Amino acid sequence: ERRRKTTGIFNAEARQPGKAPNFSVNWTVGDQGLEVINATTGKDDLGRPSRLCKHVLYGRWMRLHCKVRTPRPCGYREAKQAAAEYHSAKQTLFRAFHGAGLGAWVKKPIEQDQFALTT
Incomplete structure (x- = not known):
């Protein structure tokens, strides 16, 4: 064939x-x-x-967040640090990669997450 x-x-x-x-x-x-x-x-x-990109997606998330919750996070990194479900899912993903022999997740410099939205 x-x-x-x-x-x-x-x-x-x-x-x-x-x-x-x-x-x-x-x-x-x-x-x-x-x-x-x-x-x-x-x-x-x-x-x-x-x-x-992170900035655009964070802007969309912030608009939704401000409609349902307060206080407003100061910046992207602070919002990300406060997301418990995100961190739990991330750890599950890391364990799955490790268990499948796919290696470790490559971490990006922390500076990439240190920004705030500009109006």
Whole structure:
């Protein structure tokens, strides 16, 4: 039986293990189209940050948070530190990676989480 070849990013023969693509594509229900992001910079071809960057997602979370709770967290890191369910899920993920022999999660510098929303 001859296997059918596919084209595009799903072609297993074209995949080069160890070499990440230089772009990322995302979309969600309700979006007008795909978002193509430079994987090195995290920005689109016009220099705008991704709609999935920490700052944008934190802004959306903060708008929802302010509708249902007070007080308002000072910044992203403080909000993240206060999220008990997040930390529990993260530890479960880390244990699963370790148990499957996939190694440890790579931690990013703490400075990446030290920002507040600007109005």
